[in-house]
Amino acid sequence: MTPGENGPSTPEDDDPFGYLYADGQARGAQPPSGGYGYPNSVSRVRTVGERQYGQQPPQYGQPAVPQQQGAPGRPNAYYQAPETLPGGTPPPGRPQTQPAPSRRGPNTKGLLIGAIAVVAAVVVGIGAAMLNGNDDKKKANQAGTPPTQSQSHAPSPSGSSSTAPGELPKTDASALQLGPGVTTASTTKGAQAKGGSYVTGFNQVGASVTWTVNGIPKSGKYSVYVGYSVPGKDATATLTVNGTASERPVGLNNWAHAAEGDYEKGWTKTYNWIQLNKGTNTIKLSCEQGNQCDALIDQMWLVNGWVNYSG
Structure with a gap:
């Protein structure tokens, strides 16, 4: 390692445009072909669905653990179809899942009959009270002081x-x-x-x-x-x-x-x-x-x- 060098290139020293400069070309920088401009540079390009949130990324210098793929013809275990998300729509050609039939509403006929029965009972009670009141009034008049003679x-x-x-x-x-x-x-x-x-x-x-x-x-x-x-x-x-x-x-x-x-x-x-x-x-x-x-x-x-x- 010559004076002024810090050893092999590290990811933070990568310059995606290094091949454009003389010192970068002296270090072997080449136009990008999938990664950055330096040899053995760390590629940050990932296949869709490969990254898993909640997991620790691999340490620098360690090979990444390959993503475990599902069985042929079956979706990746970590893949979530857009139609399963709230408000999502299935892609063309895929049949829509029919919503489950809703439950029947309340028995409105039974409720109506019950309400009519309650009203009828109230009316009968009021009529009976009025009749009893008239009877009491008649009894009170009969029991009162008789009018003056003649x-x-x-x-x-x-x-x-x-x-x-x-x-x-x-x-x-x-x-x-x-x-x-x-x-x-x-x-x-x-x-x-x-x-x-x-x-x-x-x-x-x-x-x-x-x-x-x-x-x-x-x-x-x-x-x-x-x-x-x-x-x-x-x-x-x-x-x-x-x-x-x-x-x-x-x-x-x-x-x-x-x-x-x-x-x-x-x-x-x-x-x-x-x-x-x-x-x-x-x-x-x-x-x-x-x-x-x-x-x-x-x-x-x-x-x-x-x-x-x-x-």
Whole structure:
């Protein structure tokens, strides 16, 4: 080894363009033919797939371990086809692998039937709650404080009852006990009493008609009806049952909507809730101080219970 030389060329001293210089040619550099320009230079060219990542490269000066090849016709063990990579596509001519059939989805029909059943159960529950609420409200009303005796009510246009009015006594004007100044007449048409009779002269304080009722089957609640006519304006009277007067006046209203002064078109009826004893009772309709009693009276009758219909 001559002075200035460092011994044989090492890979880091290789110059791929050494054959272009005089000193490189003096060292035997030749144009490249697969490696670098120097003799015995280390070739870094590798066959595709030969390099294995994760392994130590061979030490300088040691021969590289040849790559173990697979069997003829079989791919190298370390080769990975591009179609196996995510998003890869197979080369032309190679059949594509059919994807595995997907699993069946949920049974939507069964879910729909279940949802309908739940909704139906909720609706039934709400209906039952509403029915129970109505029953409770009815019981509460029945258990509440009864209305004032002889409370007057307007007759409704129509109605029905389990008990027919004919089962209890009924009276006409001709059978009533008349008070001072009160008489019967039949000149005004429209009265429902026998012979078209009615009580007149009721429009004065102290006037009264009394009905003695016999044969009441049991003590309890009853409704008394009064047939009357007013001349196109409302009237009032006082109802007394077995000596006890009602706290509120009886409303003899112009339910027929008759014109003023027209008694013939003013015939109608009203009812009041009362309490009667078993056997005989007295019911009196009178014109007291503060009443407006311009009315004709033709009939009175009873029905069982406190009703809410015209009778």
